Amino acid sequence: MTAIAVTEVPPLPGADPEDDLALRFTAGEEGGLEAVYRRWAPLVLSLARQSLGDGTEAEDVTQTVFLAAWRGRRGYSPGRGPLPAWLVGITRRKIADALSARTRRTDVAAAAAARESTRVPDPSYTQDAVLDRVDVTRELRRLPEAQRRVLCLAFYGDLTQTQIAHVTGWPLGTVKSHARRGLLRMERSLVGTDAGQRAGQRST
16 A cells, blocks of 8 residues: 655644644645644554554554545544544554454455365376375374464465465464475475385385
């Protein structure tokens, strides 16, 4: 999302700075949005980061909050409370929207993974390809839950590691670590299985 430009706007003579900002903002005065953003963006960003646990997503929510506030500024009444309280109310709604979107992404990815795990093999597959799919599915089920979730979202949900971090709410470094450990564990297990099968074939 494009960042909001920020410019310094001097207060009106004799006016309380915050009251002046609120009046200029609600009047749609040029520079009002930038001044309000400079003053209260840190508060909004902090609330979003605490709730979402993701800096990038929190920054997006912060931008969305101030754009929504600007578009709906006529709905703000100074008599009902200070402007920052009104902004916090918008922030909470936008955070809820972001969490709902995250849940929807998780549900979509999980549904895709479930469909893939129960899909009937295409008759055109070779026997080796079918066996490979069975082996991978079996090894995924043996992984710890976190590693299995990351790899299922990657393989079956076709998500990048950054997208997986957004879906799960985990730090990107944690997602990368789970993916790496899960792949190494699967590789060791599959290599061991192949070696055992070859040994069995030689003994028959």
